[in-house]
């Protein structure tokens with residue numbers, strides 16, 4: 001199995017867009033996902049000076065669901081008030097850049113839009129910045145990760161609830177899985193589910 005670190009994906013299930021986050025971590029395995037209104041937060045449960053291990057991981061707006069591995073979640077969600085997903089990703093990822101930790105850990109991000117069969121992925125590392133608009137495919141997800149994945153990969157994914165999606169993400173063949181979060185478009189709202 002590979003160690004890929006933080007992982008996120010976007011896809012289409014029963015004609016509706018979905019997104020997931022899979023937190024894999026060697027160094028900070030003691031974490032929780034807390035749902036609070038229209039956001040989900042990752043909270044590290046041990047004392048640390050590391051500024052990158054507790055953050056808003058999901059932010060839901062009327063039209064968009066944003067999933068990322070850091071504080072850029074809320075910057076991207078705010079940028080979506082005045083610009084389209086591609087530009088929001090380019091602007092925020094370029095502005096915040098990769099993390100200044102021992103690993104130069106990349107920032108990754110995914111966006112899905114209500115009623116849309118397209119989705120967006122973004123990545124900024126020490127030596128690259130890319131943003132992709134993708135045609136989502138039924139029963140599949142496009143995923144990217146902080147380490148060891150070149151650009152993005154495709155995986156089969158079907159489920160019936162957001163919680164099942166999170167459970168499915170927890171079964172991805174990556175090392176040091178800690179927790180997962182699923183986001184699914186429903187008629188008037190977004191459905192959230194978590195798994196550990």
Ligand SMILES: NC(=O)c1ncn([C@@H]2O[C@H](COP(=O)(O)O)[C@@H](O)[C@H]2O)c1NC=O
Nearest residue numbers: 005006025026027028052053069101105146
């Ligand atoms: N977002 C996260 O959950 C997260 N967890 C760990 N990091 C960073 O990545 C470094 C390596 O962590 P790990 O060995 O768990 O892959 C940590 O020292 C920290 O700076 C994170 N930063 C970005 O992924």
